[in-house]
Amino acid sequence: MKRRIHLELPDSAQAIVVGAGIIGCAIAREITRYTPDVLVLEKENDVACGASKANNAEVHSGIGEEAGTLKQKLNVRGNRMYDEFVKGLGVDFKRQGLLIVVTPRSILPQVAEKMSPEELDDLLRVNIPRGIVAYGEAAGIEGLRILTREEVLEREPNVTPEVVSGVFDPNYGLVCPYKLTIALAEHAVMNGARIFCNTEVVGIRVVDGAVKGVITNRGEISTSLVVNAAGVFADEVADMAGAGGFRIHPRKGATLLFDRQVTSEYVRSSVALFRMPGMKKERSKGGGAMPTVEGNLQLGPTAVEVDDKYDTSVSAEEIEEIFERFHYLFPNFPKDAVISAFSGVRAPTHEEDFIIEPSDRVRGFVNVAGIQSPGLASAPAIVEMVMGFLHELGIPREPRPDFKSLRPATPRFAELDDKERNRLIKMDPRWGNIVCRCEYVTEAEVLAAIHSLVPARDMDGVKRRTRTGMGRCQGGFCGHRVAGILARELGVPVTEVTKSGEGSPIYLAETKGFLRTERARHGQG
Template sequence: MVDVIIIGAGVMGAATAYELAKYNLKIKVLEKEHDVSNGTSKANSGIVHAGYDAKEGTLMAKYNALGNSMYEELCKEIDAPFKRTGSLVLAFSEEEREHLKQLYERGLKNGIPELRIIEKEEILKMEPNVSGEVVAALYAPTAGVTGPWEVTIKLLENAAINGVEVLTDAKVEKIEKLEKGYKVILTDGREFETKVVVNAAGLFADEINNLVSSKKIKITPRAGEYYLLDKVQGNLVNNVIFQCPTKVGKGVLVAPTAHGNLIVGPTASLTDDKEYVGNTLVGLDAVRAAAVKSVKDINFRDNIKNFNGLRAESDCPDFIIGEVEDAPYFFNIAGTKSPGLTSAPAIGLDVARMIVEKLGDVSKKEEHKKNRPQIHFMELSSEEKAEVIKKDPRYGRIICRCESITEGEIVDVIHRMVGAKTVDGVKKRCRPGMGRCQGGFCGPRVQEILARELNKNLDEIVQDKVGAYILTGETKK
């Protein structure tokens, strides 16, 4: 029997595993997909929200404020990208100015520092490409941007370094209550007994909860479609640019990414399909129409990728966090729509505390090991590059020309803890294929390197999921 099983290897499961790994506990993380960070944690805005939007007194407000304050130090600790850019909520009328005042007052109640309402002249000085029709804005300097899949992967990597076992292709089918603890049964027949279950299954957290509790919850996916623009558009704005939020979300944003691109989106439409993440012409047209209200000079011809992310919209207006009333030792992290990414470090910390207190007599480890340093070759000085190449010539071979990613970096992420085993897995960990050509040139080389390093045939290497084959067979001998 293990101490804790965490179901789901998105950012919530990762943050919880990271915190629990600081204790002398036996922990497993179960992920139904072929890689970690493959759901909502892969496809979102990457925004670290300041925290003025959530209603005061809610878990959203509590964890947003705490999570934001943790991000900078956490990302330094695990070597994940983070930039404290600041954000602006734009008002285009005096009526919307009144809404800014409400957000400002709410932000003060939530304990958000340095909030200001600023006027048109200061806005345009700060952001000259914002529409001249702007009247006022709520400025929140503590907002920022991160790489959501990198945060997730690095948290899990650190958890694994500190003894957590991370299993992929591990879909939970059934959970049985035992006299003490639970038996978790997978679709492939594997069974694990555990004292504690953490349900961090994202869009599927309702299905996991409903296996053990009479307190049923329901999660409906909310789809959000995006444009990701080339880095030539990355300096169009410096802050995260919002419009006044609506009842269904924070609206279409225009923002720099942690890696220098420009992201525009999302839409907010409910769907019944928890798996479908395709784009629609209607959705993308809606993003463009809304975005140009904020920033008129976006050149959508520099678009390099469209994607659709699904958010977990539960039938509860707040996050669902904590031990389930009629299922002792079963903890939910559910309904964590925006600001879920921002809140994740604080939620992980708090849920870990709850579990340690519930188990009792749990000691903290004397040493918490850090992640092995990851070389980001193009960020090195000329002298540092020469030294790295001297030690490993593979760092001198550029594989991805768009992002300037070397063979050495790709080999490294394949062999790290919770390492890459798919083309998209490499892409998430060190960015080959993230640039203008989206893997058109480097994709086949990444596939070859994966096959070589994993000792597999080329046609065994998939894009992302099991069955997402790239090659089907030879055309000539």
């Protein structure tokens, strides 16, 4: 565990990115196309530990965004750039599309009451879908299609029979957000970047209105270029430099995740209920049902304002709200197949828009803040925009000839054919040792995760990279095995293995350990 995190910090770097979420890692990767001399500083024990690990994995098209916002602009552009963005990373990306469903509950009851049945039908069947398409097209979203009730039900037979019409948006995509973040981080490291976890930024040294260095809990690094991609903490990091002035108010979103064996065919695309503007209580696109890349059904997310930026709890009210909401949209959804509930903390500003700009007060400090949904979808366009500033601030414009464009991904046993499986087992028998029974993860995959360029150092790190413990038993069978492998590979006692870094040990002692200390205490007394 200790081995890699105590690597010496360098004295200086050309650029430092604060925060190893998807945005930070994507920016670092992009910087390495021009210069290898970039550091990423992350206070947690791994990359992708904030919102990047706990969102709905959706690459939105931008149709849910407010017209004229930076969010909408970058979302629409980012979505188009996605295939190129993930190319060579070995990460699955697919466009499953979004089905926007129009039902009588899409409008306020008091509005419906005032209409004749014909008018109401006309509104739900014709005008709303047309309106959605017109809105999307105005934002530059292509390929939107109006569907009749029958077409909706044919596409998504589990949707409520109350559906009147729908709009299909083929641009929506799915990507595993933490796998993408890890892949971007590794790709950056392959090309010279260095990532330091458990490294918390506590100050930014600014001299004469320009960035001179970053002060961390582990020492100071001099640099003239800082990219603030600190997620929910971006306001605090900006303040350290005197480049702030905005506030992030954390807003959490909870999602229920279902067993993929039960739900892999429950929805084909993402599905969301259309609600007239003004109907939403919370500030979120309203969530929906969507598959993951792996085929688990997800329902959510909620949107709850919280005080604590670390509040990733899921409340009973949220669970109830999700059940209630989706019981309408999917009358038969498989309640009993829930395997997990998780929550992520979004990082909105009061303006609810992205803040992507170089500070006008501190030269060399670039804010990339307020990145909440659709941050995952906008990432490629955000990176592009940030690079524009970074080139102005000294990152070379000439691409490196030695940039490696392919990041090799570890194969997944579960997805291979038997011939390939046997080839690997012949090469290394540990490919035949299944560690995680639910997700068919082999020892070889766990080893690869622990010894990768951005290595897994804890149980959650192995889980995000390999899916151990992500199945229906949630680690009941494989937990001790993974802990044992981590301990062996990292050369530490298993009691030092953690779930997610310091303060999260899996085991508190060896057996008889408590009795020994008890006896010792009595002996002393």
